[in-house]
Amino acid sequence: MMPRPFKDSISNKLMLVVMATTFITLLVYGSIMLVFDLRGYHEELINDVRTQASIVADVSAPALEFNDPQTASQHLGLLRTRPVIIHAALLTPSGERFAEYISARSTREEEPIAWPSRNNRVAGYVIEGNRLEVWQPLVKDGQILGSVYISARYELSNRLVNYVLILVGVMAASLGFALFIATWLRGALTGPIFAVTDIARQVMQTRDFALRAEKHSEDEIGVLVDAFNDMLREIERRAKALEASNHSLEHEMSERQAAERALRIADRRKDEFLATLAHELRNPLAPLANGLRILRLPGQMSPEQQTALVVMERQLKQMVRLVDDLLDVSRITTGKLTITKSLVDLQSIMQSAIETSGLFIEELGHDLEVDMPARPICIDADPVRLAQVFSNLLNNAAKYTPRGGKIRFSARVENGQAIIDVVDNGIGIEAEMLAEIFGMFIQVDQSLERDQAGLGVGLALSKRLVELHGGNLLVGSAGHSLGSTFTVVVDVEHENADAGDPRASSPKTRVEPCRVLLVDDNVDFVTSLKTLLTHSGHEVRLAHSGADALAMAGEYVPDIAFLDIGMPGMNGYDLARALRQLPELAHCTLVAVTGWGQEKDRQLSKEAGFDHHLLKPASLEDIKALIEFGSVAT
Known part of the structure; x- marks a missing residue:
């Protein structure tokens, strides 16, 4: 102090x-x-x-x-x-x-x-x-x-003692001489400075920047006075400029805030656009899928027609996958990607992924080797999402491996963790790409001559899904044309050595026909779906608006109703609430069949009274499972 x-x-x-x-x-x-x-x-x-x-x-x-x-x-x-x-x-x-x-x-x-x-x-x-x-x-x-x-x-x-004594003596003499010099300087220097101080005090009190200090000498103190007076002139000029700048800054700040609001609105509209785009793309895909299933019904078909049908089914599946990837882009960037965990068997998830990707691998002429542990492995996972991860990895291995390659899909347990490998002998990954391979929209093969293409979100989505399971997704490659290895690591709950046949507890199929109500303003979709369900022996009625469905339901009393969400007039949520109010429909199963598939959409359908939420184009197997079993097999 x-x-x-x-x-x-x-x-x-x-x-x-x-x-x-x-x-x-x-x-x-x-x-x-x-x-x-x-x-x-x-x-x-x-x-x-x-x-x-x-x-x-x-x-x-x-x-x-x-x-x-x-x-x-x-x-x-x-x-x-x-x-x-x-x-x-x-x-x-x-x-x-x-x-x-x-x-x-x-x-x-x-x-x-x-x-x-x-x-x-x-x-x-x-x-x-x-x-x-x-x-x-x-x-x-x-x-x-x-x-x-x-x-x-x-x-x-x-x-040390002698040196300190000498130092003390020298310091005492030096300080005495310094005191003499300081006393002389105090009188010679501070007088003019006090004059400048008085002017400065008056300027602060009156805000009059026109005041000037009087100059008494041409030495450094005189230079100080000149500098002080120049400073007052500069302050006067800058005060006026600052006032104008403040007005300009306020205008720029308001414009910036408006731009930030516009960016937030644009980002929100981008997410809404992706969701709407996915919904609008799914709507025409649904009747296309049903139409292809109708063509699959027993009948005479030439080899050329059979080939065309296979091509259309494959391309339709590719379109569905691209639409799903498009929606997942929004979920990843907004942090809304979620999973629903349950205790499941790892082998069944792997088998589901093989069923999804097997045909694609077979069409490219690859040899798929599968190695699963003999004992069932129980993990806490979302079976649909984890199967999506495995399917993405298998599809990637097939896409980036020249025709006739080898793909190995294996699993093992080490130190309480399940380690699942997808190994291929394809084009490999350069060392500089390994650190970026899981980035959004990253393509391993960016050449124009590549056989397969995509949005480049599959690996980013897969890594995020594995991390949501508390695990990790790793990649390794020896370099170009030396293949690659993707490894999924998740925790194991337990290994069951005496697990029985999982099919023993599977529900029995209801063989009696059901009364089915299909409600959708997409006439092509419900008409084609009615053909498929009628061919399976079920009684089906159609409605193309919420009001028509509500009027029909009380008399028809369906066992299960498939309702679209985005209908004009009465939407699917309001229709579901109204149907739940009818006593005769107390045991009716309500299923939302819609192109809206975000988490908030599923939550809204649950709150409206729906029992299930299917995403267009829903597979015929899922629809039949809901009709005949009351649930969708996972």
Whole structure:
């Protein structure tokens, strides 16, 4: 905390600066010199004593070798020229004293003589208090003849005290001279500064930037006054410019906020557009799928027609997959991708993925090798989403492997984790692409000649789905044309060694025909679906609006009703709520069949009273499963 006199007066501050600068400069310089001197003294003393020990060792080696203590004592006596040495001795290999030297000063002052307690077979030194002890072995032809021991005064503390006393004296004299200079400067410099201070105070109080300080000299203080006056002129100019800039900034801020709002609205509309696009694309795909199923009904068909039918079915599946990927883009970017976990068998999920991708792999002429553990593996997972991950990986392996390649789909359990590998011998992945392969819209093969294409979201979606399961998706490749390996790692709940046949507990099919109500404004879809269900023996009625369906339901009393959501007039949610109010439909199963497939859409259908939510184009197998079993097989 600065004392008050130094806070109020610039002259006192100037004096404080001069005195403090002088003091700190002297203190820092003195400290540096002190450290440098003490360090030099330390190193010089050690080197000097060790040199003396080496010299004594060299000249005394013959005396030790020929057992001549007198000559050795004479050699040690030469150390009297070094007053710092107080004691020296030649020792035999067993540590016994062979010859000795004690300085006259040490004898007069009756200094105690210490002997080394360390191993004298290795050269070294030690500092204990104010003593420096050095020992040097005598070696000749690899044989130790003895050693030299020297004890010297280590007067570091005395040297430190003397240096500090000198430093204190120098600092006292310097500070006295600095005080004289500071007193003179205080009067010569602060007068004009006080005049500038008064003008500055008036400017702050009156906000009158036209005031100017009076100039009294042409020295640096005069330059300061000119600079102060120029500053006032500049402040006056900038104050006007700042006021204009503030108005411009306010306008820009309002425009920026409007742009940010527009971006948020555009982002929300983009998500809405993707969802709407997926819905609108699914609507025409649904009757197309039903039409192809009708063509599959028993009848005569030429080979060319059969081939065309296969092509159309394959391309329709590709369209459905692209639509699903398009919707998943929005779910990934908004963080709305979710899963519903349950305890399921890993092998059944893998088998589902094989059924989904098997035909595609077969069409490309690949050899698929499957290796599953014999024991059932129970995991906590969303079976549909995890099967989607495996199917994506199998499809990728098939797409990026030249025709007639090999794909291996295997699973194993290690350290409580299930490890599922999809290995191919395809085009491989370059090292620089491995870190980016799971990015959105990344394509491994970007050439125009590639056989298969997609949106580039499959791997990004797969990795996110695996992470939602608490696992990880890894990739490895030795390089171009050397194939690739994708590895899914998820936790295992338990392995069941005695699991029975899962088909034993599967529900029995209801063989009696059901009363089915189909409600959709897409006439092509419900008409084609009616043909398929009627062919399966069920009684089916159609309605193309919510009002017609509500009027028909009370009389018809369907066992199950498939309702579209986006209908004009009364939408599917309102129709479901109205049907739930009819007592005669208390046991009717309501199924939403719609192109709206986001999580919020499923939640809305559940709140409206729907039992199930199917996404267009719904598979005939799922529709039949709901009619005959009351649930969809997973």
